[in-house]
Amino acid sequence: MYQTVYHRASSVDEAVALFSKSSEAKFLAGGQTLLPVMKQRLASPTDVIDLGKIKELQGVELSGDVLTIKAGTTYFDIMQNADVKKATPAIAYLTSVLGDPAVRYRGTIGGSIANNDPAADFPAALLALGATVKTNKRSITADDFFQGLFTTALEDGELITAVSFPVPAKAGYEKMRHPASRFALTGVFVAQTKSGEVRVAATGASQSGVMRVPAIETALKANWSPSAIDSVSISASNLLADIHGTAEYRANLIKVMAQRAVAAAR
Amino acid sequence: MGVEGIGASVVRKEDKRFITGKGRYVDDIKLQGMTHAHFIRSPHAHAKVKGIDSSAALKMPGVVAVLTGQEIVDDKVGNLICGWAITSKDGSPMKMGAWPAMAPETVRFVGQAVAVVIAETKNLARDAAEAVVVNYEELPAVADVHAAIKSGAPQLHPEAPGNQVYDWVIGDEGATDAAFAKAANVVKLDVTNNRLAPNAMEPRAAIADYDSAEEHFTLYTTSQNPHVARLVLSAFYNIAPEHKLRVIAPDVGGGFGSKIFIYPEEMVALWASKKVGRPVKWTGDRTEAFLTDAHGRDHVTHAEMAFDANNKITGLKVKTYANFGAYMSLFSSSVPTYLYATLLSGQYNIPAIHAEVVGVYTNTTPVDAYRGAGRPEASYLIERLMETAARQLKVDPAALRRTNFITTFPHQTPVIMAYDTGDFNASLDAAMKAIDYAGFAGRKAKAKADGKLRGIGVSCYIEACGIAPSKAVGSLGAGVGLWESAEVRVNPVGTIEVLTGSHSHGQGHETTFCQLVAERLGVPISQVSIVHGDTDKVQFGMGTYGSRSAAVGLTAILKAMEKMESKAKKIAAHALEASEGDIVIENGEFKVAGTDKAIAFPMVALAAYTAHNLPDGMEPGLKESAFYDPTNFTFPAGTYICELEVDAGTGKTSFVNFVAADDFGRLINPMIVEGQVHGGLAQGIGQALLEHAIYDASGQPVTASFMDYAMPRADDLPSFNLSHTTTLCPGNPLGIKGCGEAGAIGASAAVINAITDAIGKNNLEMPATPDRVWRTIHAA
């Protein structure tokens, strides 16, 4: 009843072809989300297509002002990567506070954004940095890619191959960790692009998933400093509320994390 | 003390097998022809079971049987019992709602089993369970104590009108009222002691094996007390007579109380194994652990403390509502009564105490003893009250405690306990010195200048362990005696096996118990092995809980050792042609004092077994046993002080320092004691900051996985600064008090006292999550 066929693909083309031949396939990256869900019997794919051995999905490239992280790169490898640390240290920092060591060794950037958990860290980085998601078919801007809780622009069988981040002038990330899961109770990524644009994204806060925070963007555009955010008011309506944080608390965290991210931005 | 004797930090013998993966836990055991059980559990907090259709499941591959609650009732397997009878203030016995091992008619908490699938593999059982159709008729449910006692609340058991288990009182109400009437000051406090899920690393498991030719059962189970399990299964659940039931608790990966109790799954496995004629194995998963392992704590309390004009406590009034969940678990009734209210005097001279405890049924997982069991609730309440009083009376919290400390012993409290010894000033002094209490004001001011809220919190705990004198607990309603047994078997070549009724599931008995033998005989601990956890090997014993294994279990071993040594001395004296009174034991030899005449211990053992040349009339062999019943509880006590900072922007707490000064009496192995304190502190801090088993109003558990239930991790905890101020326990010859629960008992009040000091607001419930602390800081 819950049997599944395991495939190990060796190229993107093979993975996509295997997917289209199966009735209800799932790509498997780090397995940190998919496998627990299968163990709980909340997902029962007929076929699991492991992306772990596909060379073209591994690695980081820095070329001019664009940092490209291939979809299958693990958080740990991103955290250790010299180009990431040089181009956008905030991304390296983000991976260092993501989950726990086991999750960081296995989990991947592709799996994270494909899953688009409303409390995941990477979606905030993509949105704030104005990244582009590359798939086997097309390029999708972060603004278009994330479409609400666990929902993305990906079509059935579409495979993320990489994410391209414009190298910012400055960026910072701060996160209040969920005490149990270590996801973001609220995390805020702030970025100033080389053309002077300011983009701010919050994760873990909104009922509709990762979101831009225009009020803070405006304040920071006028004055890139933590104190500029003091007078910003964030509404608690439409924010998440659960046993670990009320909506008012998350509204507060958006401001406080944004201030600390600005202070830490490099 | 020898290198491996009492007081030596000997490396744990058992760790080699645990660390190299050679431990043998219940789930590691595979029997020939073994089947696997998967329980079908209620998704509803309260419902009628209208019907169970297993026809489709029975046709599925590998399915051996589907058994239901009605069948187990029809087969006259007994209902689960509660082994401590509590009498209400009106003289009536506690009200017990019937708890069958699987529910035939009504389910009363999410996770209660209604049926079980037995199949060839675990996964096939699980697959088939999805095909069993259970028809429920949902009933209104209630999860909260206050809601449960309101009129019109959903009723759980016809036996318990108003959902009340008991309304029990202790102490002198008249004297207490009189003290309050004369009081110069009264301090009031409402506190909730949050419900916790124990979460031993190893989930519960059972394998039952019925031998039809011998009509004999073997049960492998995750138990802290295999003999008690056998007794209860035989005497109350009609599984089999005791001599036809062998209970083995092999390596057990943590208990914290949750593995004291006999659970429905073991009963069902035994019964099912006979029904299907094959061994039946069940290993719980983490979700089942959250849903069915007995939870801990869950009190709601109002308390008032009266002071005279000199800040001396004159009286204490307490009213506690204890949430028992849907059924009364094995020792649950004793936890908020005799293990809680009897400790309400704390470390203080309180002339008059009156406490009332109302036990309440709710549609939640049953609640029972969890590390500390009642004593953490008492200590937390008293230490929060003392802190509140110091703030209200505007005196230093440490000074207020000192003003009220009991300083002469023995001390009879107004709530049964008679403290035998202690030095509360010594542990307070040690802790204050370790944390530089005097320098705190300066540190707080400096932190404030840096924009940080810094606080300090004191907690002076006392607990009663080494449970317990059998006569005393019997008079209070306990269904069992709480002595311990031991047998010392010297083999013909002089190696020693010690059989103990205590059970080790993390405590390190295989090392510490050997250390006593090493101390007495001067033999290396490698010559000694500890045998426990098997009713076929070990004489009846009471098991491990309530920090009793050293104070009671090890004393029983000492008594058996003394008998063995006495016989060995006679044999040695005979061989050495000396008088028995002149024989001394040194470094593994029996010597004639003051001479160089000696005989090695193995030769004494050999002489006992060859029996060629024993004193006239002496029986051959060298094996002695003892049963030891303590004369009093033991009273470990100490002071914990916590210094921390609160981030006003997020409400998050960070530790600056945490010091513990404990008085555990004599320490057998200081390293193991330190480990016990670390673990206890982690659990106490976990309760204060992170852990909370939450139900919504309809009785659905909200925290049934580690994604929602916050277990403390290493980086949530500070480095602990531990020390000891020792007064030897006069109640047992080794002077031991016990150390297993102290950390969990004393830590939470220190943390909450420190946070409330930092934020300058006194009312803050546990767990003090960042959200809650932030809201408290910013509340009007």
Ligand SMILES: Cc1cc2nc3c(=O)[nH]c(=O)nc-3n(C[C@H](O)[C@H](O)[C@H](O)COP(=O)(O)OP(=O)(O)OC[C@H]3O[C@@H](n4cnc5c(N)ncnc54)[C@H](O)[C@@H]3O)c2cc1C
């Ligand atoms: C204990 C724990 C703590 C965690 N803490 C955090 C945290 O703090 N922050 C955080 O952000 N996350 C956290 N996570 C989630 C973690 O980051 C997961 O790794 C991530 O959500 C999924 O990545 P994965 O590589 O493991 O993907 P998988 O689990 O393998 O896959 C997830 C989904 O993405 C799809 N997928 C994977 N790769 C691709 C691709 N290249 N193209 C298209 N679809 C793809 C899969 O088919 C599947 O549907 C935590 C997880 C756990 C178990």
